[in-house]
Amino acid sequence: MSFRISPDLWHKIRHFASFPQTGVSLQQMVLFGQNPSQGTLLKAGEFLLEELPIRLAHRVKELDELPHNLSEMPSINKVKDWYAQSFEELISFPGPPMDSLPQHIRDALLVQPPKQHKLPESTPNPSLAFMADDFGSMSFTPPKQNGNGAQKMRIPMERRRYYANTSGVVWPPEVRDYNRRFTKTLEAIKRRHDPTVTTVAQGVLEWKRKCNARNIDLDVQHWLDRFYLSRIGIRFLIGQHIALNTLQPHPDYVGIICTRSSVHEIVHEAIENARFVCEEHYAMFKGPPVQLICPKDLHFPYVPGHLSHIVFELLKNSLRAVVERYGPDRDTYPPIKVIVVEGKEDITIKISDEGGGIPRSAIPLIWTYMYTTMDGQNIDQDFQASDFKAPMAGFGYGLPLSRLYARYFGGDLRLISMDGFGTDVYIHLNKLSSSREPLQ
Numbered sequence: 001m002s003f004r005i006s007p008d009l010w011h012k013i014r015h016f017a018s019f020p021q022t023g024v025s026l027q028q029m030v031l032f033g034q035n036p037s038q039g040t041l042l043k044a045g046e047f048l049l050e051e052l053p054i055r056l057a058h059r060v061k062e063l064d065e066l067p068h069n070l071s072e073m074p075s076i077n078k079v080k081d082w083y084a085q086s087f088e089e090l091i092s093f094p095g096p097p098m099d100s101l102p103q104h105i106r107d108a109l110l111v112q113p114p115k116q117h118k119l120p121e122s123t124p125n126p127s128l129a130f131m132a133d134d135f136g137s138m139s140f141t142p143p144k145q146n147g148n149g150a151q152k153m154r155i156p157m158e159r160r161r162y163y164a165n166t167s168g169v170v171w172p173p174e175v176r177d178y179n180r181r182f183t184k185t186l187e188a189i190k191r192r193h194d195p196t197v198t199t200v201a202q203g204v205l206e207w208k209r210k211c212n213a214r215n216i217d218l219d220v221q222h223w224l225d226r227f228y229l230s231r232i233g234i235r236f237l238i239g240q241h242i243a244l245n246t247l248q249p250h251p252d253y254v255g256i257i258c259t260r261s262s263v264h265e266i267v268h269e270a271i272e273n274a275r276f277v278c279e280e281h282y283a284m285f286k287g288p289p290v291q292l293i294c295p296k297d298l299h300f301p302y303v304p305g306h307l308s309h310i311v312f313e314l315l316k317n318s319l320r321a322v323v324e325r326y327g328p329d330r331d332t333y334p335p336i337k338v339i340v341v342e343g344k345e346d347i348t349i350k351i352s353d354e355g356g357g358i359p360r361s362a363i364p365l366i367w368t369y370m371y372t373t374m375d376g377q378n379i380d381q382d383f384q385a386s387d388f389k390a391p392m393a394g395f396g397y398g399l400p401l402s403r404l405y406a407r408y409f410g411g412d413l414r415l416i417s418m419d420g421f422g423t424d425v426y427i428h429l430n431k432l433s434s435s436r437e438p439l440q
């Protein structure tokens with residue numbers, strides 16, 4: 001049965017959407033999730049129970065207020081209902097069973113954190129500067145204000161008290177049980193939202209067909225950027241909590257964050273995967289070669305899944321450009337070069353191909369969703385894949401989504417093309433990991 005947003009639920013959604021979201025940094029998440037106990041997991045859950053409904057409420061409201069009648073598209077409505085349903089499940093999830101816990105457990109949960117356990121301050125995400133420029137012209141999202149016209153204040157992450165005294169505390173089964181139930185709820189929510197990217201893309205296609213539009217307007221483009229960026233953040237928080245609760249401890253991992261992500265390993269694997277997809281797609285025996293120049297001992301804290309997603313998408317683009325320029329029947333191709341360098345602030349990955357580049361007139365389009373030069377762009381009406389399977393190309397989402405992943409933790413993605421020769425793409429990853437999510 002499909003979910004309906006009742007007037008009462010709308011009222012709650014508007015209330016939660018009037019609060020600003022609280023951005024976290026990678027560094028804070030590492031410290032927050034280190035050596036978890038059932039007590040600290042419970043406190044981490046408390047943060048999510050407060051933060052996630054606010055983030056979801058912002059999105060429901062925005063999906064409802066989209067310009068150009070986009071919010072009337074069936075697929076957009078479907079996504080809005082998913083967000084509202086998850087919002088409702090979270091706000092009706094009961095708080096921890098404090099009354100039934102023994103006094104010493106309540107004390108351990110309510111204790112103030114000692115100085116050394118304070119979270120370090122996060123810094124503004126450098127991407128916000130670009131995005132503020134981009135979003136400056138948007139008119140359909142009113143600033144979040146309360147009745148007096150002032151933005152409601154929330155406590156920044158570093159001043160929150162999500163801490164539990166774990167030394168010598170034996171956590172009772174009620175706490176473990178509570179954590180387990182909350183994790184299950186989060187798993188169900190995460191699964192519900194798996195097809196969001198494709199369903200929103202479907203909604204935009206429905207709208208393009210209805211209006212006979214060739215390209216999407218700038219305001220829709222900016223909304224998609226914000227929406228997908230917010231999705232990355234929500235899934236990061238949920239994925240992190242599930243991992244902390246369900247995975248065996250590993251010395252290099254805090255949840256889904258690898259504190260010693262090996263750039264060489266991640267990029268090498270992405271190269272193998274992209275070449276495999278390319279060879280399958282073009283039915284080739286051997287795809288273009290990819291040279292990797294990267295120090296083997298380069299490690300930094302990151303979410304490996306994010307980095308492999310970015311590199312894989314960019315390599316697919318380069319491989320496709322090279323194969324299409326020279327044809328799939330060649331014995332040799334000019335190699336694609338991947339060079340990784342560590343600087344003071346950034347780790348930069350440059351991917352250079354000789355695939356002929358991109359005409360300058362097309363450069364502004366490549367960052368727009370749904371721009372692709374692949375034929376047969378179509379998302380099936382009944383598309384039910386859990387997320388993007390790995391096609392060679394075709395949705396026009398590779399570049400804009402990869403840039404969002406890079407920006408999420410304070411990095412960036414740039415592309416420079418030499419029309420007639422090839423393309424260089426630079427992935428900048430922020431090594432300092434103190435910048436907070438660029439939430440809008």
Ligand SMILES: Nc1ncnc2c1ncn2[C@@H]1O[C@H](COP(=O)(O)OP(=O)(O)OP(=O)(O)O)[C@@H](O)[C@H]1O
Pocket residue numbers: 313317318321353355356357358366371372373374391392393394395396397398399400422423
């Ligand atoms: N390295 C490159 N060389 C030449 N053209 C490129 C390169 N990278 C991207 N492009 C062009 O930009 C377009 C958009 O790329 P993008 O990665 O966003 O989408 P896509 O590859 O078409 O589809 P998908 O969503 O499956 O990634 C491509 O269709 C291609 O025309």
